[in-house]
Amino acid sequence: MTLEPKTLVKLVKESLKIKGIDFEREINSFGQIDAVKRRIEGKRFKIQEHIKGLVYSFLSSQRVWKKLVPHLNKIDCIFYFYTPEKLINADPEKLIEKIREIKCGNRSIGRQIRALSSNIKILKKYNSVIEMKISEIYKYHNNDIIKSQNIVEDLVNQLTNPKSDCKLKQMGNALIMEYFKNIGVRSMKPDTHLLRICGMKRLGILESVEDENTNKLNLLMKAQKEFIGFVIKISENVPIDVIYYDNLFWLFGAKGYGEICSKDPNCKYCLISNHCNYMG
Numbered sequence: 001m002t003l004e005p006k007t008l009v010k011l012v013k014e015s016l017k018i019k020g021i022d023f024e025r026e027i028n029s030f031g032q033i034d035a036v037k038r039r040i041e042g043k044r045f046k047i048q049e050h051i052k053g054l055v056y057s058f059l060s061s062q063r064v065w066k067k068l069v070p071h072l073n074k075i076d077c078i079f080y081f082y083t084p085e086k087l088i089n090a091d092p093e094k095l096i097e098k099i100r101e102i103k104c105g106n107r108s109i110g111r112q113i114r115a116l117s118s119n120i121k122i123l124k125k126y127n128s129v130i131e132m133k134i135s136e137i138y139k140y141h142n143n144d145i146i147k148s149q150n151i152v153e154d155l156v157n158q159l160t161n162p163k164s165d166c167k168l169k170q171m172g173n174a175l176i177m178e179y180f181k182n183i184g185v186r187s188m189k190p191d192t193h194l195l196r197i198c199g200m201k202r203l204g205i206l207e208s209v210e211d212e213n214t215n216k217l218n219l220l221m222k223a224q225k226e227f228i229g230f231v232i233k234i235s236e237n238v239p240i241d242v243i244y245y246d247n248l249f250w251l252f253g254a255k256g257y258g259e260i261c262s263k264d265p266n267c268k269y270c271l272i273s274n275h276c277n278y279m280g
Helices: 005-018 023-030 031-041 047-059 063-080 082-089 092-101 109-114 115-140 145-160 173-182 192-198 217-232 240-251
Strands: none
Touching: 005 023, 005 217, 005 240, 023 031, 023 240, 031 173, 047 063, 047 082, 047 109, 047 173, 063 092, 063 192, 082 115, 092 109, 092 115, 092 145, 109 115, 115 145, 145 173, 145 217, 173 217, 173 240, 192 217, 217 240
């Protein structure tokens, strides 16, 4: 990639405009920017917000998010507006049935919902610890990006490590990062889309990423640091803009949105195709 970061971002935005995507409206609609702003203001998130963030993250797995959006109010209702006591005692099979009735399930939805009661108990037990860790992230976010990112990595490891007391079931690294974004943690979700678009086989922003399907925590965290380094070059408001540019590049490839830098890219709509590493 030979383009300057600011030029690259400008051309990504212009490519999305050509496809008729109002990326500012879409990014704001996700609610993740607002969540980060609340964290910067020092606000803590309630357990209901943690559960909602968790549910939205696993519903996004192996699904086209655009198709879920019209059903979000129904989803909130199905999950009792994320009241912990009701969900802990709910019949998971009925929840699964209701989600499938509105065609919002995925290949793992049964296992994910059956694990929800256990995961909520863990979130309740460790909520104060998680909130304290997130507060530490924002304590350092302006003057020590690496230190704050190390806290993120440690928290991801605690919630995904099978040997950890607070391991969340059916939640891998990428889904935990999506959950974090939903509760205002400044981070990039290192999923297949972002790793494909920003990795060395496309735009080359993430120099450590050769395999878009990797799920190794050390490589994902290295990719995160590289992405933050990219954002630092073009922004003075890093905590908010890490989420902003994560969402922007995601829109650039996501089905139902830009669908430009997807698995089979539509290079005819891309204004940076001449600077891309895609070999066809």
